[in-house]
Amino acid sequence: MNSRLPENELDELPREIIDFAKHIAALPDEFQDDMETAYNRVVDSVRRRRRILGLVQEALAQLRLDIKYLMFDLEMTRRERDELREQLGD
Template structure:
């Protein structure tokens, strides 16, 4: 057997190599052990997928935050420049 029967190609791309190897080993167990270990393995796989999704969401949020900060820093600098220009104009009068 090449892997756990419940895994498809998409799953193998997103799971750690060690977890895939564990799935192969479970698939080679006798059927009485395979059922029990398979349930636990499925829980571990679900947990790994959930962690990967959460990590992806956090990375996206951080990227958006960085972009927002850049825009805010630009806006702050433009506002300061405008303030300084107005002060200079008012002091010349």
């Protein structure tokens, strides 16, 4: 069972799941099939959650950058407003 996963895919899985695969591989054949189905669902779920987490982290990083740009723009707008008020007040 463990040999079916390419090495790069093993690197992305938590150690506990890899250990679980080794335990399943040690089971008698009649139990391996049922356990392998459940194992594959768990692996798919872990990969999906990691992918979603990566997307969320990217979105948060972009949001932080956007906020920085907006804060800069707001500060410049306030400065321009204050300068114009000062010029009009003279």
